Amino acid sequence: xYLTKEEEKILAGEEGEVSQRMFRLLVRLGEIYGxxxxxxxxxxxxAGVSYKSIxxxxxxxxxxxxxxxxxxxxxxxxxxxxxxLENWGKLGFPKQFAKNQLRIMNAFKQMGIVVTAxxxxxxxxxxxxxxxHIAWSESSAVSFANSxxxxxTNREGGPSALAAALLGRTPNxxxxxxENRQPHYHIKVEADLTFSSDFGALxxxxxxxxxxxxxxxxxxxxADTDQLKTLGAAMAASGxxxxxxxxxxxxxxxxxxxxxxETITFGKKELKETYEKLNTGKQPDIVILGCPxxxxxxxxxxxxxxxxxxxxxxxxxxxxxxxKEAADRMGFTQIIEKAGGQIVADTCMVVSPIEDMGYKTTxxxxxxxxxxxxxxxxxxxxxxDVDSLIEKVTA
Amino acid sequence: xxxxVISPGNxxxxxxxxxxxxxxxxxxxxxxxxxxxxxxxxxGKSVKDKILVFPCGKGSTVGSYVIxxxxxxxxxxxAIINKExxxxxxxxxxxxxxxxxxxxxxxxxxxxxxxxxxxxxGTVEVIK
Numbered sequence: 421x422y423l424t425k426e427e428e429k430i431l432a433g434e435e436g437e438v439s440q441r442m443f444r445l446l447v448r449l450g451e452i453y454g455x456x457x458x459x460x461x462x463x464x465x466x467a468g469v470s471y472k473s474i475x476x477x478x479x480x481x482x483x484x485x486x487x488x489x490x491x492x493x494x495x496x497x498x499x500x501x502x503x504x505l506e507n508w509g510k511l512g513f514p515k516q517f518a519k520n521q522l523r524i525m526n527a528f529k530q531m532g533i534v535v536t537a538x539x540x541x542x543x544x545x546x547x548x549x550x551x552x553h554i555a556w557s558e559s560s561a562v563s564f565a566n567s568x569x570x571x572x573t574n575r576e577g578g579p580s581a582l583a584a585a586l587l588g589r590t591p592n593x594x595x596x597x598x599e600n601r602q603p604h605y606h607i608k609v610e611a612d613l614t615f616s617s618d619f620g621a622l623x624x625x626x627x628x629x630x631x632x633x634x635x636x637x638x639x640x641x642x643a644d645t646d647q648l649k650t651l652g653a654a655m656a657a658s659g660x661x662x663x664x665x666x667x668x669x670x671x672x673x674x675x676x677x678x679x680x681x682e683t684i685t686f687g688k689k690e691l692k693e694t695y696e697k698l699n700t701g702k703q704p705d706i707v708i709l710g711c712p713x714x715x716x717x718x719x720x721x722x723x724x725x726x727x728x729x730x731x732x733x734x735x736x737x738x739x740x741x742x743x744k745e746a747a748d749r750m751g752f753t754q755i756i757e758k759a760g761g762q763i764v765a766d767t768c769m770v771v772s773p774i775e776d777m778g779y780k781t782t783x784x785x786x787x788x789x790x791x792x793x794x795x796x797x798x799x800x801x802x803x804x805d806v807d808s809l810i811e812k813v814t815a
Numbered sequence: 816x817x818x819x820v821i822s823p824g825n826x827x828x829x830x831x832x833x834x835x836x837x838x839x840x841x842x843x844x845x846x847x848x849x850x851x852x853x854x855x856x857x858x859g860k861s862v863k864d865k866i867l868v869f870p871c872g873k874g875s876t877v878g879s880y881v882i883x884x885x886x887x888x889x890x891x892x893x894a895i896i897n898k899e900x901x902x903x904x905x906x907x908x909x910x911x912x913x914x915x916x917x918x919x920x921x922x923x924x925x926x927x928x929x930x931x932x933x934x935x936x937g938t939v940e941v942i943k
Contacts, residue, residue: 445909448821449902468876477845477880480887481910577876579906 421450421591422457430587438488442583449580450591459553459592462571463495464585465541466533467557468578470502470771471520478578479520482527485582491532493588497541498528499558500713500738502773505537505766512777533585537766538740540649540713542569545742550671553596555584559662560712560788563652566663568645570671572596575662595663601672603665605630606681609639611691615805616718619647620787621694622686623654629684632660636678638667646715653712654787698790701800704783707809708769710738711786716746719763723752725810731760733813741765759814770796783809816919816939821900823934824914828893830928830941831865832921833857838874839881839907848890866930867892868921872904882907894932896921896939 423431431447433440446458468474474482502521503513529535538544539558548554548571556562557576565571574594576584584590594600607626613619626635635655643651643666655661665673709722714737722737737756739747744765747753753763769782769789775798783802784790793799802809833856842852848863862885872878882904885891891913895904900917908915914932919939924930929942 441910441912444822445906448905448909452821452900452902452905474877474880475840477840477884478877481880481883484887577879577902577906579879579910580902 421447421455423447427458436488436490438485438490439587442586445580445583446587446589446591450593453591453593455591455593457592458589459596460588461494461555461584461590462548462552463546463554464492464581465497465499465546465556465558465561466528466578466581466585467499469499469524469528469537470767471517471524472502472771472773474524474578479524479527482524486527486530490586492585494585495546496533496585497544497546498533498535498537500539500768500771501525501537501766502771503767504764507764511762511764514773514776517773531586536741538713539768540715540740543713543715543743544740553590555581555590557581559656560649560653562662563656563664564649566595567652567665567670568648575660601663602634602677603636603681604633605635606678606683607635607637608683608685609637610685610687613640613643613647615785616647616650617785617787617803617805618691619643619651620654620785620790621691621698623651624658624698624787624791625686625690625694626684627655627657627659627661630659630661632662634663634665635661636665636667636673636676636681640666640669643669646718649712650786654791657788657791695803698787698801698803700794701781701802703781704733704802704809704812705779705781706733706774707735707783707813708738708789709736709785709806711768711770711784711789713768714739714743716743719743719747719752720750722806723755725807726756726759726761729759729814731813732815735761735810735813736764736769737761738764738768769793775799783812785809816923816941818896818916818937818939819918820934820937821905821915821917822908822913824894824912825933825935826866826894826914827929827931828864828866830868830924830926830930831857831860831862831892832924832926833869835869836871836873837869838872839878840875842874843881843885845881845884846888846890848885861890862892863890865892866894866896866932868896868924870898870921872901874903876903878903879907879910882913883911886911886913896924896930896932
């Protein structure tokens, strides 16, 4: 791989031992994946934030780095933490867990990372432009940035994203190159997609089929950014899809080559079967919405549904702190709380210890959550659209 | 044998070989270096100061941090040799500064063999 004079100095340790080691990581990963050079990144998003995900080994690693005093070179955001960073006590998060989580947040803050913990950085103040090179790690955010915005990022691991942040660079391979952004599959959507959960089901089905390849969708008549975020999240969870194109809706769809694609059809039957497959439980102990983190529009819709109703079971809407503040100001939070629900910021169900909080069956409208909850949180899942879920838990 | 350098460092040591892919998070105890994964061919053995040989990594990405922790706790392997080092192990050994090479025919290395790794020349020598 070609390195500039300045980069060779970093590799030789002239900018300190931490920079040397983190840069060595980027260079080796670049060599493994055939990168020709390093490229500057406009922003970074680091995964591996929840204490539940990284445990003591990760916490100690981050504290060691932070102690060295090195700061990030570009705008860097974080993935969701394992708890609401302000409201954890009231929501019942265990104290010992909270203590460890706060150690992690402190270490990140010392490095100059914005401790906005969200899987939707693009809704919270970290918005790349078309064709900007970035290094993000949250799989659904990677998918959204690549597909809906047309920015360019690989699916980074936590440490490689952190290295990109500290050095302002990433190796040039994979989705950074135009030839690797071409589709492999043509997905013909014949089913009518109404609810966000329908997009989640489509994503779950397609991710399973195409694995880490790139799909090109036709037949999706319209979709807002909330539905596209749901679609991408589900594909990144059931498969490892980091980029997709939708005819008429995403910015690179008109530019890509569409020859020799294998066709997969998604009709009414596939939609129904995916719902059946994702439903492993009957009556939810808790309903958790906002995977990926809810937009203000999604929070408003939940508030509208809950107006004047009483919940029999807890209901959480997970979102970023930024959206939560707007929801507070608009009165959505008060409506949801009056019904017995909560808006939970900074965290999500997958990385929070819900299995230790007494819940066994969780209701979700997200294909991603439905995919991960059985394994990560030992939950049975009720997968349905938001209206049906709210009906199941209101008196 | 020729090898590709993942993380530099020249070392000599005794081989501990797993024929199966190896995970680290939940598989190797970070404080003692003992392999705790049920059913692993190395279960109950310590990786400390060994030249750890296995075909490739598996499992949680937190494994990178476990490798780092093993080093910090003084119970890390002396070096790692793989057939193919994937990103979890590559990230771990680079963060921890543990010598590591791959593209090696690991089937030719057996438990107890003395192994010499030279990352300047990019070679692995096995002494029976």
